[in-house]
Amino acid sequence: MKRDLPTFRAHYGLLHRVALWSLLCALTAMCLAAPAKAADSKHAVDLGWWKKARLGMFIHWGLYSEAAGFWHGKPVPGYGEWIMNNGHIPRAQYATLAAKFDPVKFNADKWVSIAKAAGIKYIVITSKHHEGFCMFNTKATKYNIVDDTPWHTDPLALLAAACKKQDVRFCVYYSIMDWHSRFQAPARGGAHPTYNPTHFVPGGEAPYLHYMETQLREIVTQYHPGLIWFDGQWMHGWTRADGVAIRHELRELDPNLIVNNRIDPQGAVDHGQGFGGDYATPEQKIPPGGIPGNWETCMTINNTWGYKRQDKNFKSAATLIINVIKCASGGGNYLINVGPTGLGVIPKPEVTRLMAMGRWLKVNGAAIYGSHRMPFKKAMPWGYITSKPGKLYLEVVHWQKTITVPMSNTVTKAYLLANGQSVTTSSTAKGVVVSLPTTAPDKIASVVVLEFSGAVKSL
Incomplete structure (x- = not known):
């Protein structure tokens, strides 16, 4: 694979670290866990800002937002951002959405001001979802919003600047699984492919890791996110060694960068063993009473992550407020999702509910921000x-x-x-x-x- 960044480290370094990690795992099994804990002390990250925040906004935005849950005029079941998989759409056909994707109503300052008014302290925006389309200015592929759409604009750069101006932490989502990548094959090919879960093509793991490492370096150096939210780790072939190597690269670029547990194929949280992420990520559910350690529940505001025109089943403002409380009471964060349209607008029903949540937090925020979990084992009936x-x-x-x-x-x-x-x-x-x-x-x-x-x- 052609190297796009002159300063980028040769990929043999990554492969060497993968091999070294495998050797260290074997040695650790023979020599107890203490050396691994000592060796990994350099990976300790201060989660202070993240734990104090308690509330974040997830933003799922991509080509699927342009499709809006429909393909050739027919609704496709399932999550909006999974339309490529659920609609069994070939890569070349799906890629034609890029020519139509022109979000001229996008306003980074407005998006962040909505988050701010909702009482949200950090945002997590999809840089690349499973569909493989890149929502940022990357040299690793032309399949990105700057090069391949009529908009020719980098929304991540604008959002990062708006977040800095409005004192909201900017963070980024990145999918390991990539339905568009030539280095990953669909679960079932043919004219009507099913992509999930993908697997590496023969000889594809090393070049894909190089591609991924290149993009993550771009993301960290260009946008300086507070955390990277990984996903798609269930693809076949992604290993713990891969996750450790990528995490090591990220920590070299930014020692304070937080990563979630989905960098690990088993979703492990690092408790000093040298692998896994900094916090757990239960999805679409809030564990009663919370779970040990650091965690964050991510949840849709309706029934989908990416924009889906026919999904009107929005959670009430009361539900959002109670969910914030439940998470904080259990010692966790609440990451509530919005799905902007293909034009770049956060739907009004979502904004209305977020504003109601913000009004409650303006009065009661002291009970949430910087708080700790409930110090009692039994739930309170009231x-x-x-x-x-x-x-x-x-x-x-x-x-x-x-x-x-x-x-x-x-x-x-x-x-x-x-x-x-x-x-x-x-x-x-x-x-x-x-x-x-x-x-x-x-x-x-x-x-x-x-x-x-x-x-x-x-x-």
Whole structure:
């Protein structure tokens, strides 16, 4: 494969690291895990900004947005961004969408201002989804939005600049699986191909890794993302060694770059063993009570990730707000998706719901941003709890006369977050009983703050 970047490291370096990693795995199995932990200490990344953020916006945007869920006038079932696979569309035919893709209504500042008003702290935009079309200015292929569409514009550059201006973290999604790549073959070929899951063609792994490494270097050096959100790791042939080698390259480029667990074929989270990502990524579900370690739930705002014209089944604003609370209460982040149209517009029903979420967060954000998981094992029948040192935030969903918090600490101050109104508390054998006003400040979720000294003493 022709090298496009003069400064790019020869690919033998990557292959050498893959081989070296395999050797190290064998040695580690013989010599216990301690050396691996010590060797991987240089990969430790500060997740501080990401953990404080608690709320991100996923943006799925590509050629599938132009298709909008239809092929030759007929609706295609399934996710909008999977239309190439679900519609069994040959590569050459699918690629013709590029000539029609002209998102003249795209406005990076407006997109980011929507995110900002929604209370969102970081965005994750698809640089390349499974379809293989690149939504950024890359020298690795002409199959990209700058070279192959009438728009000839780099949206990632504009979004990165808008995020910097508006103090929102810019992050990027990148699919390992690539339905367009000549180095990957469909699961079933022919005139009506099924791509998922792809596999490497004979001799295709090394050149595809080179292609991928080239693009990731471009992404990191051109757009400086806070994290890279990998996906498509279930393709056949992608190995743990591949993930380790790519992660190593990324950390050399930016030691502070966060990567998710989907860089690993098994979705492992790195707990010092030298492989996996920095956090787990449950999809379309929120684990009750959360899961150990760092995690982030990604979820659609309707039933699809990429824009699909016929999908009107949007989640309510109340559902979005409760989902934010659930994630924070379990110690995780909430990554809510939007699917812009082929013209570059975030659909109005999505914006309306995001604005409602933002209004709630403007009043109650202290209970979410920078918060920690609930310090109790059992769920609360009246709602959820988030915590900070010396404070508990009680997100009351089922408003009632009194609620009980199972702790023995002496409460020094108790009040409604929305207006500062004091509430009374009393200590009982079952815990702290909080007497609530007759009317809830918010019809979806109202927050009561309890202040106390020391660590939580649960009952």
